[in-house]
Amino acid sequence: MPDPTPAATPLRSFGRFELRALLSKSSRSLIWRVFDARHGQELLLCMPRDKPNSPAALEHWLRMAQAGARVQHPNLAAVFEVGQVEAWPYVAYDRALGETLDERLARQPAPLPIDAAGWVAQLLEGLAFAHEAGHAHRDIQTASVLIDAADKVRLIGLEVAQEVFPANVDYSTVTRRAVRESAEEDVLCVGLLLNRLLGGRPVLEENDLQLVVQQMQPVGREMVRLGWETPHPIPDPLRAISNRATDRQTRQRYHLARSFWRALDGWRQAASYDDGGPVVLLLDKLQRVGHLPTTTTGMHRFTGGSGLEAQHASALSELVLKDMALSLELVRRVNNALRQAGHQGGTILNMQRAVQMIGLEGLQQAANALKPWPGPLQPVAAEMLRQLMARVTQAARVAQALRPAGYDEEVVYLITIMQNLGRLLLQYHFPDDAQQIRQLMQPPEPTEEQPNPPSMSEQAAAYAVLGCDLDALGAAVARHWGLGDELLQMIRRQPLDAPVHTPRSDTDTLRLTCSLANELVDALGLPEHRRRAGVEAATRRYAKALGVGLREVMDAINPGAQRPAGGGAPAPQSEPASSSLRERLSGRGPSSS
Template identity: 40%
Template sequence: MNALQPSSASQPGFPAQITQRRFGPFGLKRLLGRSSLTMAWLAEDSRSMQDVLLMLPRRASSAGAEGLKRALDAARRAARIDHPRLQAPSEIGQYAGWLYVACQPRQGAQTLGEWLNGRAEVNTALDIASWCSDVLDGLAAAHDAGLTHGDVGLHSLLIDRAGRVIPWGLAVVAPPPLTEGGVASERDVLGVGLLMHQLLSGTPPLGEADLPSVLGRLVREPVRLPATLPQPVPEVLAAIVDRATATQASRRYLSARSLFRAVDEWRQNAAEGRANVLAILLARSRAAGHLPALPGLAARVSKVVGMDSEPLQSVVELILEDPALALELLRQLNTAAQRAPDADPVTSVGRAVQLIGLRGVRRAAGALRPWPGLLPATQAAPLRVALLRARQVSLLARLLAPAGLPLDMVSLAAQLQQLGRLLVLYHFPDEAAQIAALMRPAPRVEEGDERPESEPDEALAARLVIGVELPALGRAVLRQWGADQGLELLATPLGRDQAVRVPQHAPDWVRLVASCAGETLDAWQRVGLSMERDLEHVAARYARTLDVKAVDLRSAAERSQLATQKALKQEADSPGSSLRR
């Protein structure tokens, strides 16, 4: 039997008219494609004598009339979603107890399966990413409305003359969740991942043309892009696709919007050399501030304002205990520097305090949102941990700094190198959770699995989830503040695979020390042999420049932690502290 011919005889109860090329008021002209769940027809509406696309389920609802009513209600709710990346139906109805959805697509549009069958050339990775970005954009809108497509495939996607791809036939089927406790929208997200796999590899995943069947096998059989492909596929896009089809549900993308951002960021970078997530971040930071203040800000500011007679360094150290406040001072001063082109950039908290005084510190604190800002309380804990980590890494950098470097500049650079991580935790908490999940050790691979899923480092994990590495977010915000390239350089940690050379200028030394502090803390927070191995690696990288051994790094990390814990205890013991509640 031809793959594009219906097997109506195998479907008990299917209307007999299908075998006579009719379905109610529709004359069936050509089967456009099908899966085990749905079939798509080119049909003629006998009432208007116009051609329409007709989507039908392959099986009747097992819940009878009540199930059909629920299906009709869902399809009609789906029809009310107004989104440019969803094809609106022209008619939703039922015939002989079977749901159908008809649509009249824009002129020249056809199913993606038909369009591909008529082309000989291989589609580029950028084309495929663009198509799937369109599809995910539409699916995200449907999922936001509490609805799913149910059967994403070549026959249920339309491509127009402009090359834009949109789903149609929304809610014709409502398959069960993939796993117990999961949600039905997971099928749509995973279905797009499998579709990307098929389009990039040129072959069906697991050798199975029916994508719904692949979904059932995925828990037992891993789906990975083969080593040999019809065309080169960039590493990041390949990693996105492999993650989207991961066997373990915890390692996949959480939602259509998350996968959309990853794919669209890669597409934007490949097509235009820029990342859309940066634009989103800048808009959010303008509206909601860059970071919220840690709990207890009011008490800290009162203490700062009352320190007129204290040495400047004591004021600086108190400000650096709240990275959000230190960074807000930097923002205010460098925005002012942008308005005065002859002004030198401000690269230390001490210089900021000298310029604006203690009253200026109070104003900067007033510009911050109180903890936890716009974050729901349930999502605030990871950001708090990261802010405390930024405080600790700044202390660690001071301990590692060679004599002669300005210590508050070293501390601020260490916090700036954490800025991207902090921003994603505040402005993109769901994506931050996915990055963290990718950083966890991969589960043990069962015997017989030949290609275990790799555990990416933070840089690759961020590219997979949001399309850019975390330092790029920090640099984008610094540019928004009006910072110069020198400050951006301080905020950029040395690449983990980058050779460490003896710096020639003081800012390069500051950047190097801050990078070493970040790498040391990452290593020190590991467990057992992994910590020892990673500390040795960091010491070997920086031995020539900072003359350190692993024991020196371990001692400095311990001292920075003790200082951080002592400061936290003092805050918790202070009257009215939010840490006591």
């Protein structure tokens, strides 16, 4: 084995290689910069820290390394040679592929977060491909990552730090399990590497990431979270992704390199472009399978019947509103038609007006364009979507009951639904991601240090899974549908960590009323012992701004109770509400009757 300590003589050799510099020494592997006189070029030699303990182990090592060398991906460095010197095996790479990440950080110690995320995303792409091919790395370090002048990242050292088994072990029976477990450890080490890049210092002041893993919970006692004193401000979505990757609860972490990559790439796309990452995937799904499946049995038969012409617009709008997918489809079609006709007004949300504008034929076309329930969903995912739609419908009815006097009930109903558009579309098109978000929102198991551990918020969980929040998904689709800027403002819920101020316009009043309704229904979904407190907390947040009290809220939640005449809570008295927005949203402008 080549001695990693400095020798008395300036020239050291390992077989035919001249050893020039030790670039990395971890508990599992070594990386040397060497000169190959035979080929007249510099190479990087990766080798295990310990020599294989038997001829069978050496044979197994060489066989696995050669198989790993055959895995080709743009983010996996091409292997120059697999060989051995006196039973010490090695894998060689061309030095011209780039400098190690260690060397880059010595020159550029604090990369921008978007650059760091880009490097790690490339690393994860190559690692995911290797894992899916049945291989693991087992010793990812900053020196295991090569980066060239164009910021292209390649991983070196695949299958170098292999598992050490007893000399007489049957490798065919243990390799598969070992690879699966090692792959999860690889993903954790990439999370530590991201923490290192964003934090600007070694994690736990330790350069060897394998030693960091041994100190982390649940094996050790240390927690690894991204600190607040960082070289650059870290966006909340990226912070959530980084912290999930190193969470103290193993069940909360990324278990697959592909899942980690999707979250990180989603944030990168969203940070770099207006519509990217998960938004692009979602818009593609909308083109192929629509936004939501219809829930009305017999809708196609009804729209094909002769009785439709005789129905009054109010009766038709009531029928349409019972089907969430059809309601959204009419909003999309009517406002898209207005935009194509050069209409510069607001968004039409009154369903009676929409039915009048689109006509019998247009309503039939809209209904026929929808997928029947449950679309491509499997039964479990379909049930989750049904439950979500029921909660959204409940919130819409609560918002109608709380709306200030004079506001169109259909408009309030649809704005409340649109505030949940991202959640609905995620559950329909990406049910696995929706399930991941729900799991991350479950509180972790209590410990002695944290007997009542906080749960992850929906926003943080969405960041960790998708790289963007759910409101951003809904807003991107609404923008894609050509809905107006006023509606885009109203469909963003009031942030839970932001104070609620008195509304200054109809837009603010509608947004806050629907936000309150959504928060109330979220509170009703809490465990029973926390439900009342959740409702009261939401009421206190909005009481002054909207002029509502607990009595009005309880009446709205329990529609069977007696309500004051006039419907809804009184409008705030601080400013008179303008009628212009109400007219534009309902389609009843000054020239309409």
